[in-house]
Amino acid sequence: PKPHAPQTCVSTNSTTSAWSTSPLGKASFLSPNMKDSQFLETRQFQVVDLARIWGVPPHLIFDLGKATFSNIEQQSLEFVIYHMGPHYERVGQALTKLFGRENHYFEHLTDALVKGDLKSRMEAYWLQRQMGMANANELRAKENQPNVAGDAGTEYWRPSNMAPAGRPAPSEGEAE
Known part of the structure; x- marks a missing residue:
């Protein structure tokens, strides 16, 4: 035997190797049944569906299944431009209408949000x-x-x- 390899232990109840975690026998791999697989697939779709309903990129609600560094940056930029941009515009116009004076207006500056790398x-x-x-x-x-x-x-x-x-x-x- 190898000098540092564990030796087989013999007891009155069972024979186990020092490498095994329990004397229960051979290890077997568990695979989910069809019902559990379908449930997981449905849950993953629900996350993407919620992102779609709210107009939020999936990576912002931590669904990184199909994400890469380059597309996350682009999705973040598109989110600020296409989703938040119209909201910023409406809020700025409403505040200008309520509180604006001549030659003064409200504006959201998104430079920090779209800085990039x-x-x-x-x-x-x-x-x-x-x-x-x-x-x-x-x-x-x-x-x-x-x-x-x-x-x-x-x-x-x-x-x-x-x-x-x-x-x-x-x-x-x-x-x-």
Whole structure:
């Protein structure tokens, strides 16, 4: 026998191996009967059906049977846009009607809910910066970071091959 393998134990009642959990005999695997299987299937359908009735993605009520990381992110975004968006709009309009003053209105800001992953946000910020849509301080504020000191944080960039409409770009001789 192997030096560390358990030895067979012999008693007056039964012969058992030290590996077995009980002296009851051979292990058998249990499988659910058809009735139990049908019940489980019905319960799983009920969860999805409730999500459908309330307009909530299944992963928000913890049904992760068909979920992957990428589709959960997309479903969360769609939930905010298509399900909650109309509610936010109606509530904002009602509050503006009740409490709004001239040039003031109520609005739900969903930016924090639809931020997405870090890589996607940084790529979007880079595009905004390159196109001159935002300066460094505006982008840093979206990520709760302090402003850049001096004028560097307030400068807007513009691609060198672009100019305002109606005004030609300076030629190389004019730039000097």
